[in-house]
Structure formats: structure tokens, C-alpha cells
Amino acid sequence: MASLVDVARAAGVSTSTASRALARPEMIGAAAVERVRAAAAALGYVPNPFARSLRAQESKTLGLVVPDSTNPFFAEVARGIEAACFRAGYTLILSNSDRSLEKERQQARVLVEKRVDGVLLFNHSDASAATISWLREQGMPVVLVERRLPAAPGGLVVPGAPGAPGAPDPEGAGRLCAVDCVLSDNAGGVRAALEHLAALGHRRVACLAGDPGAWHYAERTAAFRHVAAALAFDETSEQDGPLALVQPGLTTYADGQRAAAELLAGPRPPTALFCTTDTLAIGATRGAALVGRRVPDDVSVVGFGGTEITGYTTPPLTCVVQEKLAVGTQAVRLLLRRVADRRRPNAEAGTGDVTHVVPTRLLVRGSTGPAPTRSPHAATGKRASALD
Template sequence: MVTIYDIAKQANVSAMTVSKVINNTGKISEKTRARVKKIMEEMNYVPNSMARSLVLQETKMLSLLIPDITNPFFTTLARGAEDAAMRLGYKLLFGNSDESLTKEKEYVDMILSTRVDGVLFSAASDLSEPHLQTLRKHRIPFVLLDREVPGVESDAVTGNSREGARKLVEHLVGLGHRRIALVNGSLSVSTARDRLDGYKDALKLNDIPFDESLAFESSYKHFEDEGMLRRMLELPDPPTAVFAGNNFLAVGLIRKLLELGVKVPDRMSVVCFDDLGASVIDPFFTVASQPAYQFGAMGIQLLVDRIKGATTPEWKKLVLPSELIVRGSSGRPPA
């Protein structure tokens, strides 16, 4: 691990001078400051106040970075991660990116300065790849949770979104629906692409042609686009059912449908990915429920195994199944 003494030797200055550059104190020429900073960057040096941790090369701290702490799926995932971390003798630092790449980068910078032993990382989108490469550059182990990122190979715990989506749509087909809309998250997120593929799989298996006019892209965080919903309802042959890419999309959809006088499931069935638990919305959702707690707990175990060198060099990929739970939000299409 690079220390300030290594930097000082390379820059031909004293360790005190390096310390002043790091802390932005003291009188140092701009030329010297620039040279020291350049060497720090070249040697991948990360300032760290935890001296004892630098010596031991471990902090017994892990970080969990998730895209939306308000979503019950990620809340439960975080609880599973925390319980597993405590059981294994680690403390867990939480970060919530709010699906924002800017905020995610700020958390990655914090992770580097804190020098945690490893990170559980649920990416904001495919564009999170540089943030993960930064962690790899600084030799901080990470495990991807729920979402994969193109171009990044690592240990991962994901769900079978494609299979879960297929089950939900086939459930609707079994009830008699043929016009089934999809309101999905951004296709820059791997789970949204997988759920679109599962939706298409179910249609193809049941000889229902894919209709682009029934596939809508929104955000996993919320659904507030009444215009999108009106366009859906005003189609010449409108849908009788909607598959929502996650629970928050489903909540927003039902609220907007009720505001427009469309009863669920009498006039429109709604199904979604991920459970809401004790939902305040009536009817309860028909869902593809994922074992969120196990995502977090198994992710921590994979991460600790990687930190301790207790696993093989090959990356481990754990894919957890979803469970179809049929409730009151889905019914037969209107006559």
C-alpha cells in the first residue's frame, strides 16, 4: 500500500511537504504542489486518516451502495446485508445514490477516502462502469447486487428478472388478457432490459405479437406521467392489463388510474416486480416477489469470502428465483 513516504521519496520532498499538499496547508510553491499531486495520482494514492487501518490493511468496515433506499426491496436488502456483516464481524456504511450517477460518484470518492475493505454495489445504471473501474483500480473488492453492468466482470447476486417477468405476463394471459402493456424502468438498467425480454418471451410463447405502442419506458423511482397513461388508454385497441417493471411504478400507475376513474382490476389489471409488504393500496398487488433479504446477506458473504481470499479466482454469479404471488390487482379482462 502506497504511503506518504513513498510519495515523498518519488517527488524528492519531505513527508511533511506531502502532508501539507494533502491537507492544503502551509506555504508550498504551486510547481511543487502540482508535482506532488501528479505523483500521488500516478501511484493511486488515496489519503486516509485511519492510520491503524493502513498498517493492518483492513478496517473491518464494508460499504453498501444502493439506488433507492425508499424502495422496500432495497430496504429489506440493506437489512440482510447489515445482519450478515455484523454476524461476520464487520460494520456496514450505507450510501443511497437516488439513481444519480453524480451522487454515486460522490459516494465512491467517500469510499476511497474511508478505505473500506469492500463494497456491495447496486449500480445506478450501465454508466456506473467508470465508478466500478475506479474501485478496481484502487484494489477495493466489490460485489454487484441486483443489477449487472456491461464491461464489468465481478462476483454478483442477481435475480432472474427475465423468468419473473415471463411468469407475470403468462399469469395475465391465463386470465384471458391479450392486450398487455409494459411500463418499465430505464433500459440503461440491466433489470429493465431483462424484464422487457421476459415480457416478450411470454407474448411469443402465447402467439401474441409484440406491439411497440404498448411498451413504455419510465423511471424505477416513480410514475407520474399522466400523459403516458392517457396515450395508453386512448389507443384504438387499449390494453386491459399492465405489467409494471417494479413496485413504485405500480403504485404510481394505480393512483393515476384511480384519478382517471379506471378501476383496478375491474377495468385494468396491474401486476409488478417486487413486493411492497404491508401496502396501503387496495387491492394488493400481484407480484413477482424476490428474496430481497437474501440478496443482501448472500452478497456480504460473497464479499467477505473475496476479501479473505477464501474463494476461487473465478467470479461467482448467484441468481435468485422470484415467486409469483397472485392477489387482488389482477383479474379477468372486462367483457
């Protein structure tokens, strides 16, 4: 295997000149750079990344922690992140937390031990604050992806962000921790979806929501309540019993299937289901079928995410599209800026934290239609027991 000394000898330059020609070509003349590159190509020279990282105090590697690598949404965002890393000359290490706070902490520690230059994090929940604080104590730049994080009492707050002084505060959201974030416009996406349903004549709309202990789900659920009230949608009443129109704490396809089936087989079924993730919407579509409800004739379904699979369901899902490639690109760009800031002499750590919000859009497909004019119970006698 050829060494840098071999390349320098073949190009007729010193070893230090050959090194600069490959790593910092702007520092020497173009002719020398061309000779060194030609020699390196002819000899099949491959730079030693470990030696380079020790000299430069950087590994050219970023870490990404996701809650579930099998979830299409995280996979699609990760694709955008990896593409942006590749363009910038970085390698990406993907870690899976399995929605476990303890495993998330362990993965964060492994990434620090691997000497990554920065970490991109889909944090498990708001309880991930301790992990994020630990990473920052290690001097590790961190960017949250599709997440925000409430601050502890008296903690730092992102200026101008929802939850900051003088800004709108989603129900139960509180103050925001000062950590860089890149995320989709949750509130705007919810509004677009509900206004679409209202235009179709729906007034009894249920929300299948995620874990209220995670900021992004709390934000979407709060936006649902706010917009639903503004549009004069039905509210949960005593007649609904335990079947509240807002069903929180749902995660999986099975959760969406079960919640949809129970609501649609109840005494006062909704005419539309707004789901805070595509996963729940796909599950809800199957849940509707299991109790004999047709989508969209008997019930409309809206997802949130815009993952590729939503175009291949039956019918294809109407959904709020999160621009996943744009989110990934922006997150990498912001993290690399923080990595560069850390190398600057006298850089002020922990200041100027930003929240970058990427616009969402509504993609209307076949899962939404006009509100039914007759009771769906007239169409079938099937009940939620079909799931048993």
C-alpha cells in the same frame, strides 16, 4: 476508560496474551480466554477499532451505494445486507447516489477514503462501468447487487451467464463484464407474471419499463417481449399511434401514473399492465383510478419487487417477489469471500467472478383478475386530462 494493559493486569496475563484472547481466542487456552473476557467485562473495556484495523489491515466495515434510499425496494435489500454484516461482525456505511452517475463516483471515492474492506453497489446504470473499474484498480472488492454490467468490446465475460458465449442474450444486452453479481431471476419472474395474466384471459398487455440503459430493466423488458410473443399477446400497431405497448424510461410513481393513464384513456387500452418495478405499479394503480378504470375489473396490474407496501395498496398488488433478504445475505457472503481472498498470499485478483441468481416467485393478490369482456370506455368518459 480501561486499557488493554489494565485488562491484562487484572487477568494475570501479558498484554499480548490479552490481545489474542479478545481478537484470536483460538490461539490460546480456554482458561486464559475466560479470565481475560471476565476482566474486560468487569472493567468495561472497549477495544479500539481504529488501532485494530491498522494492525489487521482491515476496517471491519463495508460500503453500500444505492440509487435512492427512500425507495422501499432498496431499503428492504439494505436491511438484509445490514443484518448479514452485523452477524459477520461488520459495520455498514450506506451511501445514496440519487441516481446520479457523478455522485455515485464521489461516493465510491469517499468509501475508499474511509478504508472500507469492500463495496456493495446498486450501480446507477451501465455507464457505471468506469466507477466499478476505478474501485477495482484501487484493489477494492466489489459486488453488484440486483445488477449486471455489460462489458466493453473485448472485455472480460462471466462464463455461463446470459450474454456470455453460448448463452441466451437478452435483446440489446451484449456481453457481460466480469464482476461479481447477486441478483434475482428477472426472466423467470417476468415469465411467471405473464403466464398468470394469460391464464386469466389477457392478450393485450402493456409493459411499463425502467431505463433501458440499465441492464436489469433491459433484461426484464427483453423477457417481456420474448414471453409476450410466445403467448401470442397483442403487438403495438399503427392504430396505437404513440401509445406503444412497451413504455420504457420510467422511474417514479408519477411516471407510472402518467403512463398508465395515457394508455388506459387511449383508443385501444390494454387489459393488463405489467410493471418492471413496484413503484411503477403503485403509480399505475392510481393512474387507472384517475381515468375511471377499476383495478382489477377494468385492468389488471402486476408489480415487480414484492416490497412490503404492495400489501397495503388498494387493492393489494399482485407482484413478482424478489427475495430481498436472501439477495442481501448472498451479496455480503460473496463480498466477504472476496475480502478474505485479497488477504491470502498470491491470491489471483479478478478471476473466478460469479453471478449468483436468486429465484423469484409470483405472489397473487387482488390487483389481477379475468380480462374484461367489454370495453372499459363504456364504464366512464374520464380521460387522461384528469392528470392535468
